[in-house]
Amino acid sequence: MIAGYDLWFWISALLGAVSAVVCLVQFLRGRAPDDLTQGSVLLLEAFLVVYLVGSIVMQLATDGPSGDAWEYYGYLLTAMIIPAGTFIWSLTERSRWSTLMLAVTGPIIVVMIQRMNMLWYYY
Amino acid sequence: MGSSRSEGATGRSTGEAPGRSQQKSRGPGMIIVAVYGLFSLSAGARALYQVLTKFDEAPLSFVLSAVAAIIYVVATVSLAMRGRRAYWAAVWTIGIELLGVLAVGVFSYLRPELFPLASVWSHFGSGYGYVPLVLPVIGLLWLYRRRPGRNSPR
Numbered sequence: 001m002i003a004g005y006d007l008w009f010w011i012s013a014l015l016g017a018v019s020a021v022v023c024l025v026q027f028l029r030g031r032a033p034d035d036l037t038q039g040s041v042l043l044l045e046a047f048l049v050v051y052l053v054g055s056i057v058m059q060l061a062t063d064g065p066s067g068d069a070w071e072y073y074g075y076l077l078t079a080m081i082i083p084a085g086t087f088i089w090s091l092t093e094r095s096r097w098s099t100l101m102l103a104v105t106g107p108i109i110v111v112m113i114q115r116m117n118m119l120w121y122y123y
Numbered sequence: 124m125g126s127s128r129s130e131g132a133t134g135r136s137t138g139e140a141p142g143r144s145q146q147k148s149r150g151p152g153m154i155i156v157a158v159y160g161l162f163s164l165s166a167g168a169r170a171l172y173q174v175l176t177k178f179d180e181a182p183l184s185f186v187l188s189a190v191a192a193i194i195y196v197v198a199t200v201s202l203a204m205r206g207r208r209a210y211w212a213a214v215w216t217i218g219i220e221l222l223g224v225l226a227v228g229v230f231s232y233l234r235p236e237l238f239p240l241a242s243v244w245s246h247f248g249s250g251y252g253y254v255p256l257v258l259p260v261i262g263l264l265w266l267y268r269r270r271p272g273r274n275s276p277r
Contacts, residue, residue, distance in 0.1 A: 071172055078168045082161065097150055101157045108161065
């Protein structure tokens with residue numbers, strides 16, 4: 001726990017920030033989505049899959065979230081839809097604006113993991 | 124900059140086929156559609172959760188959450204679709220959205236006892252970084268710039 005958040009959150013913060021910066025730079029350079037920017041969003045999705053498995057393991061091993069479990073898993077499933085959706089859309093829309101959309105994905109995931117951290121530990 | 128991959132910038136300035144340029148979900152407009160899609164998803168998920176698990180605690184807040192979610196979904200679809208009817212459907216839904224966020228915002232300060240638990244539009248959407256307040260304004264400005272009959276949309 002660092003500053004009240006667990007390692008899951010800090011890993012997501014790192015991945016989300018790197019993805020956002022990479023995609024933003026590529027947007028400013030006028031680039032359509034490429035392996036680098038799309039890969040960074042796929043990495044976020046892969047992280048969320050691991051996070052889901054980790055959550056289920058912790059659910060079985062401990063008492064689960066302090067807050068409402070329905071709300072926790074609702075957040076998690078909603079979060080998992082977002083990188084998948086922006087990635088699929090970025091395959092069909094080949095413009096710099098698509099790269100900007102990918103840039104927004106990371107920060108949204110970080111905010112949602114923050115909410116999930118609050119739900120798990122505090123209320 | 125200026126490489127052949129910057130399709131978004133070059134495509135619009137050289138003028139594309141009319142059908143493609145009128146599609147509001149292309150170019151910078153896709154960002155607005157994407158943000159509306161995000162709000163449809165998150166407001167919808169939140170409304171579903173609130174209505175299913177704790178409707179009795181704050182029925183007015185949660186009915187408003189559900190109405191907001193429906194408005195976001197209709198706005199997203201009509202923004203993404205082409206044609207004059209979709210355009211006016213988008214203007215109407217986003218106009219209602221703007222009135223909704225203003226009315227709920229004002230009443231959540233004047234009569235807070237009606238809104239014991241947060242909805243998307245409570246306190247002008249402060250729980251969502253005021254994006255719900257800014258979004259309809261940007262949406263309407265965007266629609267105005269892309270209004271039917273205007274020759275060179277930028």
